Amino acid sequence: MKITRIETIHLDEFPAATWVQIHTDGGQVGLGETWFGPRAVSGAIHEIFSPMLIGKDPLAIERHWRDMFDMANAFGFAGAEARAISAIDIALWDIAGQISQQPIYNLLGGACRDRIPTYNTNASYGEVRDLELSMEDAGTVAKSLLDDGISIMKWAFTDPFADPSRGMFLSDNDLDLMMEPMRQVRNAVGKDMAVANDGHGRWNLQNAIxxxxxxxxxxxxxxxxxIQPTNVQNHVTLAHEIEAPVCVSERLISKFQFREYLREGAAEIVMPDLIWTGGITETKKIATMAEAEDAPVAPHDTTGPVNVFACAHICMNAPNAWVMETVRAFYGPTGWYNRIIEPNIIVEDGHLLAPEGPGLGTKLKSDVFDRSDMHMESSDEPGGDHWGGFTSGYEVYTNDDGQRAIRKRS
Ligand SMILES: [Mg+2]
Incomplete structure (x- = not known):
């Protein structure tokens, strides 16, 4: 079986999104996704990675991941290359599931559960204005979420206070005002609603404490x-100074960046972003590393629907998966997921249900390909084994005289 074509798909309506489809000569079409900088991501996919993958076995996922990573690590691996690898990796797992007729979580070792608690990130889309409502009266949003069976919520209510000084200055009066949303929630629903705060990395250490x-x-x-996850020791200090668990975070790319935070006890909750950190292959490993440190995993979202499907497979499989981020403004009846994929994710009684069917469990709707704002790029040419320098192009062999020598590969 061979990979025959790799496509990137963009819609003007969602300028951050890149969807990837990988076709095989067996007729499978694997779906992946990533978020932000779509032109850079497409560049990485069609210029760097497609020539490495066209003509190769789609099931050699681990090998492909390492080949792509080693190539990207010629210049520091994180960025558009890591996002491209993530999207490709999801599509390859989707193909593996379709071939084996199994959901991806079964290929990862099977399910530890059939649903995962979900929390709502208070974002807005269409008629659902959870972000604005949260900023005006967080208690009202808490009540509304509880009505939907959701008892955990998150948003970034300290951001406006950080903006003027880039998080350097915070007056005592503003610090008190910053507590108002939490007072609103506790006054409205008591402790029925759990609330996580996302600081978006906008504060210096002193103000964060x-x-x-x-x-x-x-x-x-x-x-x-x-604080931004650029200093492990500052996170250790923060974790010692405050009672709430410190969550780190969607900006860490690959197991190599998570390793430092886990080893130092700086990540009390581990939040990989599957479509940035390296896909299903890498998120499974990060979850296992966290398991060894007794750290729960809470995958990151607020992006696209394919990410939630991919994360759902990790959440069903990983013993230490804890909660999954979702956005009701996106997946709900007036959200936009319904217009992109079929089937949609299912959230029931505050839980994300296990995807059904083989592979990822969803696909792009055919309508997507008929849209006037759809742009597709496609690659179907192999680049050869020596493409791009991740192998030397030379080999060591034993010559006719029985001596070891070096020659150019044929
Ligand atoms: Mg965040």
């Missing part, structure tokens, strides 16, 4: 990225 300590009175579900 002040914010974390001030919020500790409310029993926060976690504190995520109060």
């Amino acid at each position: 002040r914010i974390g300590k001030a919020m500790d009175q409310f029993g926060m579900f976690w504190q995520e990225e109060l």
